[in-house]
Amino acid sequence: MKKTLIALGTTATLLASVMAPASSFAAPVTQETQRLINLAGPSCYNSGDWDFSIDYGGSGDETTPQALCKGKLKVTGSITGQKHEGETSNSYSSVTVYVKQEVWGRDKTITSFKVDLKNGRETDISVSVGSVELGNYYLDIVPNSPQGEYWSYEGSGSFSIK
Structure with a gap:
Protein backbone atom coordinates (compact mmCIF):
# COMPACT_ATOMS: atom_id res chain seq x y z
CA MET A 1 0.00 0.00 0.00
CA GLY A 41 17.33 6.94 -15.97
CA PRO A 42 17.86 3.56 -17.63
CA SER A 43 20.85 1.33 -17.00
CA CYS A 44 24.31 2.55 -17.88
CA TYR A 45 26.99 0.65 -19.75
CA ASN A 46 30.78 0.38 -19.57
CA SER A 47 31.11 0.62 -23.35
CA GLY A 48 29.30 1.84 -26.43
CA ASP A 49 29.88 2.26 -30.15
CA TRP A 50 29.95 5.42 -32.27
CA ASP A 51 30.00 6.14 -35.99
CA PHE A 52 29.48 9.11 -38.29
CA SER A 53 29.54 10.13 -41.92
CA ILE A 54 29.87 13.64 -43.39
CA ASP A 55 29.22 14.15 -47.12
CA TYR A 56 31.34 16.40 -49.33
CA GLY A 57 31.01 19.96 -48.11
CA GLY A 58 29.04 18.94 -44.99
CA SER A 59 29.31 21.04 -41.85
CA GLY A 60 29.47 18.28 -39.22
CA ASP A 61 27.80 15.31 -37.60
CA GLU A 62 26.94 13.98 -34.14
CA THR A 63 27.05 10.36 -33.03
CA THR A 64 24.20 8.63 -31.20
CA PRO A 65 24.38 9.29 -27.43
CA GLN A 66 25.48 6.36 -25.28
CA ALA A 67 24.39 5.84 -21.63
CA LEU A 68 27.73 5.41 -19.86
CA CYS A 69 28.47 4.63 -16.23
CA LYS A 70 30.70 6.70 -13.95
CA GLY A 71 34.41 6.10 -14.48
CA LYS A 72 37.39 6.93 -16.68
CA LEU A 73 36.26 7.43 -20.28
CA LYS A 74 38.36 6.46 -23.28
CA VAL A 75 37.47 7.11 -26.95
CA THR A 76 39.04 4.84 -29.59
CA GLY A 77 38.43 4.23 -33.28
CA SER A 78 39.41 5.51 -36.69
CA ILE A 79 38.55 8.40 -39.00
CA THR A 80 39.07 8.71 -42.76
CA GLY A 81 38.92 11.85 -44.90
CA GLN A 82 38.44 11.71 -48.67
CA LYS A 83 39.03 14.66 -50.95
CA HIS A 84 36.56 15.21 -53.80
CA GLU A 85 37.49 13.26 -56.95
CA GLY A 86 39.75 15.08 -59.39
CA GLU A 87 41.74 17.01 -56.79
CA THR A 88 45.33 16.13 -55.81
CA SER A 89 45.74 13.09 -53.55
CA ASN A 90 48.56 14.42 -51.37
CA SER A 91 46.33 16.92 -49.55
CA TYR A 92 45.72 17.07 -45.85
CA SER A 93 42.68 18.04 -43.79
CA SER A 94 41.54 17.66 -40.18
CA VAL A 95 38.47 17.34 -38.01
CA THR A 96 37.87 18.58 -34.49
CA VAL A 97 36.16 16.02 -32.27
CA TYR A 98 34.17 17.30 -29.28
CA VAL A 99 33.27 14.79 -26.55
CA LYS A 100 29.93 15.98 -25.15
CA GLN A 101 27.55 15.07 -22.34
CA GLU A 102 23.80 15.56 -22.71
CA VAL A 103 22.52 17.85 -19.95
CA TRP A 104 19.49 20.07 -19.46
CA GLY A 105 19.98 23.11 -21.72
CA ARG A 106 23.17 23.40 -23.75
CA ASP A 107 25.15 20.14 -23.76
CA LYS A 108 28.44 20.14 -21.86
CA THR A 109 31.73 19.81 -23.77
CA ILE A 110 33.97 17.48 -21.78
CA THR A 111 37.04 17.83 -24.03
CA SER A 112 38.01 18.26 -27.66
CA PHE A 113 40.86 17.11 -29.86
CA LYS A 114 42.03 17.60 -33.45
CA VAL A 115 42.63 14.68 -35.81
CA ASP A 116 44.93 15.35 -38.78
CA LEU A 117 44.01 13.36 -41.89
CA LYS A 118 45.72 12.50 -45.17
CA ASN A 119 43.50 12.00 -48.23
CA GLY A 120 42.12 8.44 -48.30
CA ARG A 121 44.14 7.18 -45.32
CA GLU A 122 42.55 5.84 -42.15
CA THR A 123 43.80 7.53 -38.96
CA ASP A 124 43.51 5.71 -35.64
CA ILE A 125 42.52 7.62 -32.52
CA SER A 126 42.82 6.75 -28.84
CA VAL A 127 42.03 9.52 -26.35
CA SER A 128 41.74 9.21 -22.58
CA VAL A 129 39.08 11.75 -21.62
CA GLY A 130 39.37 11.37 -17.84
CA SER A 131 36.77 10.80 -15.13
CA VAL A 132 33.12 11.27 -16.07
CA GLU A 133 29.83 11.00 -14.21
CA LEU A 134 26.92 8.74 -15.14
CA GLY A 135 25.33 10.22 -18.24
CA ASN A 136 24.73 10.20 -21.98
CA TYR A 137 27.86 10.93 -24.01
CA TYR A 138 28.41 11.48 -27.73
CA LEU A 139 30.88 12.91 -30.24
CA ASP A 140 30.32 16.08 -32.25
CA ILE A 141 32.63 16.05 -35.31
CA VAL A 142 33.39 19.34 -37.09
CA PRO A 143 35.44 19.30 -40.33
CA ASN A 144 38.29 21.75 -40.88
CA SER A 145 38.40 21.36 -44.68
CA PRO A 146 40.98 23.53 -46.46
CA GLN A 147 39.49 26.66 -48.05
CA GLY A 148 37.76 25.89 -51.35
CA GLU A 149 38.13 22.10 -51.08
CA TYR A 150 35.41 19.48 -50.65
CA TRP A 151 36.05 16.54 -48.35
CA SER A 152 33.92 13.72 -47.01
CA TYR A 153 34.63 12.11 -43.64
CA GLU A 154 33.64 8.90 -41.93
CA GLY A 155 34.60 7.16 -38.76
CA SER A 156 33.68 4.55 -36.20
CA GLY A 157 34.87 3.32 -32.87
CA SER A 158 33.92 2.85 -29.25
CA PHE A 159 33.62 4.43 -25.84
CA SER A 160 34.95 2.47 -22.86
CA ILE A 161 34.73 3.06 -19.12
CA LYS A 162 37.34 1.70 -16.70
Missing part, protein backbone atom coordinates in the same frame (compact mmCIF):
# COMPACT_ATOMS: atom_id res chain seq x y z
CA LYS A 2 2.80 2.40 0.93
CA LYS A 3 4.63 1.73 -2.35
CA THR A 4 1.44 2.43 -4.30
CA LEU A 5 1.00 5.77 -2.52
CA ILE A 6 4.62 6.72 -3.17
CA ALA A 7 4.23 5.79 -6.86
CA LEU A 8 0.99 7.79 -7.10
CA GLY A 9 2.63 10.75 -5.34
CA THR A 10 5.57 10.63 -7.76
CA THR A 11 3.20 10.43 -10.73
CA ALA A 12 1.21 13.39 -9.43
CA THR A 13 4.40 15.38 -8.92
CA LEU A 14 5.59 14.57 -12.44
CA LEU A 15 2.20 15.46 -13.93
CA ALA A 16 2.12 18.73 -12.01
CA SER A 17 5.57 19.65 -13.31
CA VAL A 18 4.56 18.82 -16.90
CA MET A 19 1.37 20.88 -16.59
CA ALA A 20 3.19 23.84 -14.98
CA PRO A 21 3.44 27.08 -16.98
CA ALA A 22 6.35 27.30 -19.43
CA SER A 23 7.93 30.11 -17.39
CA SER A 24 8.56 27.68 -14.53
CA PHE A 25 11.01 25.80 -16.77
CA ALA A 26 13.19 28.86 -17.22
CA ALA A 27 14.99 28.30 -13.91
CA PRO A 28 18.23 26.28 -14.17
CA VAL A 29 18.18 22.65 -13.10
CA THR A 30 19.90 22.23 -9.75
CA GLN A 31 22.64 19.69 -9.21
CA GLU A 32 20.28 17.68 -6.98
CA THR A 33 17.60 17.62 -9.69
CA GLN A 34 20.16 16.46 -12.27
CA ARG A 35 21.32 13.73 -9.86
CA LEU A 36 17.72 12.53 -9.44
CA ILE A 37 17.19 12.53 -13.21
CA ASN A 38 20.33 10.40 -13.61
CA LEU A 39 19.14 7.99 -10.89
CA ALA A 40 15.75 7.61 -12.58
